[in-house]
Amino acid sequence: MRFMMIVKANKDSEAGVLPTEEQLAEMGKYNEELVKAGVLLSGEGLQASSKGARVKYSGVKRNIIDGPFTETKELIAGFWLIQVRSKEEALEWARRVPFQEGEVEVRQVFELEDFGASDAVEHHARLREQITKPSTKPR
Amino acid sequence: MTASDTHRAIEAVWRIESARLIAGLARIVRDVGVAEDLAQDALVAALEQWPASGVPRNPGAWLMATAKHRAIDLLRRRTRLERKQEELGRNLEAQQEMVAADLDTALDDNVGDDLLRLMFISCHPVLSSEARVALTLRLLGGLTTEEIARAFLVPEPTVAQRIVRAKRTLAEARVPFEVPGEAELAARLSSVLEVIYLVFNEGYSATAGDDWTRPALCEDALRLGRILAELMPKEPEIHGLVALMEIQASRLRARIGPSGEPILLFDQNRALWDQLLIRRGLAALARAEVLGGAPGPYALQAAIAACHARARTPAETDWARIVALYDGLAQLAPSPVVELNRAMALAMAFGPAAGLELVDVLTSEPSLKGYHRLPSVRGDLLTKLGRFDEARAEFERAASLTRNGRERNLLLERAAACARGSVRLAP
Numbered sequence: 001m002r003f004m005m006i007v008k009a010n011k012d013s014e015a016g017v018l019p020t021e022e023q024l025a026e027m028g029k030y031n032e033e034l035v036k037a038g039v040l041l042s043g044e045g046l047q048a049s050s051k052g053a054r055v056k057y058s059g060v061k062r063n064i065i066d067g068p069f070t071e072t073k074e075l076i077a078g079f080w081l082i083q084v085r086s087k088e089e090a091l092e093w094a095r096r097v098p099f100q101e102g103e104v105e106v107r108q109v110f111e112l113e114d115f116g117a118s119d120a121v122e123h124h125a126r127l128r129e130q131i132t133k134p135s136t137k138p139r
Numbered sequence: 140m141t142a143s144d145t146h147r148a149i150e151a152v153w154r155i156e157s158a159r160l161i162a163g164l165a166r167i168v169r170d171v172g173v174a175e176d177l178a179q180d181a182l183v184a185a186l187e188q189w190p191a192s193g194v195p196r197n198p199g200a201w202l203m204a205t206a207k208h209r210a211i212d213l214l215r216r217r218t219r220l221e222r223k224q225e226e227l228g229r230n231l232e233a234q235q236e237m238v239a240a241d242l243d244t245a246l247d248d249n250v251g252d253d254l255l256r257l258m259f260i261s262c263h264p265v266l267s268s269e270a271r272v273a274l275t276l277r278l279l280g281g282l283t284t285e286e287i288a289r290a291f292l293v294p295e296p297t298v299a300q301r302i303v304r305a306k307r308t309l310a311e312a313r314v315p316f317e318v319p320g321e322a323e324l325a326a327r328l329s330s331v332l333e334v335i336y337l338v339f340n341e342g343y344s345a346t347a348g349d350d351w352t353r354p355a356l357c358e359d360a361l362r363l364g365r366i367l368a369e370l371m372p373k374e375p376e377i378h379g380l381v382a383l384m385e386i387q388a389s390r391l392r393a394r395i396g397p398s399g400e401p402i403l404l405f406d407q408n409r410a411l412w413d414q415l416l417i418r419r420g421l422a423a424l425a426r427a428e429v430l431g432g433a434p435g436p437y438a439l440q441a442a443i444a445a446c447h448a449r450a451r452t453p454a455e456t457d458w459a460r461i462v463a464l465y466d467g468l469a470q471l472a473p474s475p476v477v478e479l480n481r482a483m484a485l486a487m488a489f490g491p492a493a494g495l496e497l498v499d500v501l502t503s504e505p506s507l508k509g510y511h512r513l514p515s516v517r518g519d520l521l522t523k524l525g526r527f528d529e530a531r532a533e534f535e536r537a538a539s540l541t542r543n544g545r546e547r548n549l550l551l552e553r554a555a556a557c558a559r560g561s562v563r564l565a566p
Contacts, residue, residue, distance in 0.1 A: 001358075035365075035369060036251075036366065036369045036370075037155060037362075037366065038361070038362035038363065038364070038365030038366040038369075039362065041415060041419070042415060081415075083358055083361075083362070084154075085151075085154055085355070085358075085359075086147070086150070086151060086154075088147040088148050088150060088151035089151040089154055089155065091148070091151070092148065092151040092152055092155060092198075093155075111392065
């Protein structure tokens, strides 16, 4: 099963302050642990919300609101996607994140089979394939 | 946290830490069985103490320290016994100091080397293949005997016995706890890879039972493969195996229909293939290729799987390349099963008649007698050639040979379709 460990934003991440050497080293070590344990599938850090935008939906209307957004603690600053045997194992990995403050939210990823078969699910999967398909041509 | 929460948390810590713990201890006590017992003792101590005291801040270190104390006690008892028996008590204190110092460095450094040694010893050729699988899942995967038994649909006492016997065999044969030397390495590594792939395959297409797949077992195998790839990053075949497993696992959810029936490669909805795993697989394959040298059997199979993964539709599959890769595989690791797959690829590249020619040769192969895929493939090719009566007989034969209930139903359906003459031709 897969879990996403979601890193919540803070003042520094929103201000675009880069981590210190020490923080980077600790994070590198943690990531290495995840890789060595064979559990890390992917992970990314996100830029400040000032570089992003929101799209609001209301019927057919679309409203675009540029960042930054103020409710810092509700924003996300990055994530890890891990494959583990249980929620407890995911929580144990989250406990080991070398943060001094802040919050990481652990959420289980839906597997497609959780939905059961339907046209909408297939359509969704096809869409996702188009988004993520590597551009490598067959040799 | 309630007591049961704590117990589950301890199980999670165990899964993460047990292999390193056992590996570090095995280096000191030179006996995998004793090492596991010591680690288990530490686990029992945790189960007793943590519900009251809470999970320590660094649970791995706690387990290590606890097990280390027990290992030192054990070694002291052993040396005391030796002294009594052999009367060589002279440098005992000094020896004990050295042992304790050794233990510290052994547990703190070289965790990677110890894990590697544990992998090699668990997959040692002195053990039967079943014992290797059970021991590997137990010592390196952190699975309980019960979990292994459930995964392989065998009674728990059978697995427990397999593990006990395996540990005894290793001790009696005095198998050293070490990474094999240059001369032995290739053969020993291939045994490790074989065990991991066996586990994967049992999850990917279960040989028995009513479930077509058991994804958790695939995930366990992948995890072991990824760990090994980090421990020996310069071995291209490890990356080849990881690539093969990642790409095959990408199809797991497309291989099962709504009511649990198997769906074959060409009938799968490719939109359901997991693109993240495909990307990881292609990256692992690239790592294998960058390391150079002639590709080994796993890298070749991964390259074949990659051809399928890159094709958006079955019609886009690069069959000529797949035939070429199978030719390479047939030379490197000749086996009737590889020939059978090569026959399928030939049929796709150059028409069913070309494939059938090779399959017909294989029908006299004694090792394929009783292998359900031979009549199944033959039935498929005969169907494509419009020879429905012969095809039906082959599908029925295949159905009588498979041990998987889901697959049997699929084969019987195909036989029935042949009888009706209403055959949907595979692309």
